[in-house]
Amino acid sequence: MLTHIISKELRDIIGTAKFAVTFGVGAVLIVFAFLAGARNYQASMARYEAAKGENMRKLDGVTDWISVRDNRIFLPPQPLASLVAGVSNDIGRTVQIEGRGEVSATDSRYSEETALAGFRLLDLDFVFQIVLSLLGILFAYDAVNGEKERGTLGLAFANALPRTVYITGKVLGTFLALAVPLLIPVLIGCAILPLMRVPLSSDEWIRLALIILAGLLYTGVFVTLSVAVSSLTSRSSSSFLFLLVIWIFAVLIIPRASVLLAGRAVDVLSVDEVAARKAQLGRQLFAEDREKTAQFKPSATGDPGAMMKEFQQFMEKLADERDKKMRELSTRLNEERHNAQQVQERLALGLARFSPSAALSLAAGGLAGTSLSLKDHFLASAGAYQAEFGRFMLEKTGMNPGGGTIVMRMRNDTGEKPKPINPYELPEFRYRPIRLADVFQGVLLNLAILLAFNAVFVAVAFRAFLRYDLR
């Protein structure tokens, strides 16, 4: 009996012109999201390779490692970030590596492409959030009350049909009627990726499969919600109106409002404030060091080489002390800001999760490695690379020249043409995306939230339908 109801639902939905049109639009958008993502990845990869090449070219003809003071590293494009952009376009992708000091990322994509910043990308996350939720509502808003209005509900229940079987069939049938056809453009999209030379590792395929699973659960949320509202109202026009209002709140209002509310509730030191305080200390320390430099007197005045060495050591000591003080302030301010930000973020995300759309976005972002933690992860990787770079420079030059160190050199003109350095000796920056294991707990929480939404709405639909007036 259940399969009979499900198969009727499938035929009833899939056989309509409404389905053909909306599914067509949805399918085109999904395929387009994959296509645009793949092209975006190719373009980002080309930009990334060009930037890396330019970084190397700058070192052409440099004959002294001590002159290597403008080494840059770049956040490499990630295939899944092209499908679920998350914060990847908001954060800086370039970090200047100096050997010491705090690292910061600049040149976000949105800062370069302002039009894109205004309208954002049409990525899979956006298409899922908007298209799947609207499809769920469009095909289930009249699941029960529409049958009553058509007169088919009474005819069906003139038979020995248990209500639980009917409502289960309704929910499953509507869900399958949407989910199965929508998997077709998703699979086409998945096939497009390797065809357009977007290399996905097995780990990334698993992540993509989980993103699709999150999308299916999200579709389920709006299908079950619509069936529940349809069972609570007697007119389909009323249920459509209710669902439209719920959609606006769930998809558009709650995620944004939660960030605003959290911002109001928790004060976080602004980036400008932190930068101003650091700059102030930096200026003060530089002024002090300038005075100390002016008062520098070498102990051995006869040997210029020894004098130079002593001066370098003196300058390095100053730089180390300055770096230490700056680091202490930075650490304190960053920690203060980070802690407050964590509280604010937790509150915002906690509130946002009342929206299934936010739960989908967080799950997808976490799986694609483009969640809020991407910036911290990139900067941590950059910091680790900077330490490696510092060690390399120490090995090559005998000092770590970063952090505004003044370097004095003596040239012994031996008549020999100095040999250029080999820039490829520089340690390579290898970015490792956030591991699935590290984000899995968060992803699982969001998937569980989507599942819980489904369960709650199914329970509401059952409860309402068991009392539904069938006349």
Next chain:
Amino acid sequence: MANQPMFEAANLSKRYEDGLLALDHISFSVYPGEIYAMLGGNGAGKTTAINLFLNFLEPTEGEARIDGIVTHREPLRAKEKVAFVSENVMLYPNFTALQNLEFFARLGSRRRFARKELEDVLLRVGLQADAHDKRLRSFSKGMRQKCGIAIAILKDAPAILLDEPTSGLDPQAGFEFLRLLASLRGEGKAILMSTHDIFRAREIADTVGIMNRGRLVMQRDAADLAGTDLEELYMKHMAGHNSEVVPLA
């Protein structure tokens, strides 16, 4: 006549939540091979009685029974015994006649039907072969009504409930419909129909019950009605027992 009534209203009453007494202690029985017509105007309680037999409503007092099964106690078992045709059969507009028939017939009988079986029933109720594969949205009311009867026939239930089945049918369709009812009666089905079509009720019913404001004010079998002006009787009961009958001009 069999001993066990197929439809039985025993002191059946229904008062709605707003206080309206829709059915006031009515009792009647319909036996296999019998057609019972409930006559009455709008608000007489005919549809409420049908809804009680289908367990779409629960009685305030009394019982509605189908083949001895109390409908509000064992609704699923009771519904296995009954087929229903509503006043305005509304099926799935995007499905063809055959698809609609297959869906509802399988809901009723819980078995698969061969296409030939479905076509035969549609032909029996007078739906021409060229309409079988057409979508319901293009069907007239009469054609939909025929599909409704076909669904009821395929269920092969011993009891058939009809709510205003001839309402809106043209004379030809109405005539064919009555012939079909007679044939179902011949097969031993018990048929309970609500109608306000006095002429067709007289033509086909074995027993006529007149309902007014939730009460069964008169009940007579066909033999008693012979030679009686049913219309006059109906008007008299509609106006109230003590009022004078005003003959129609």
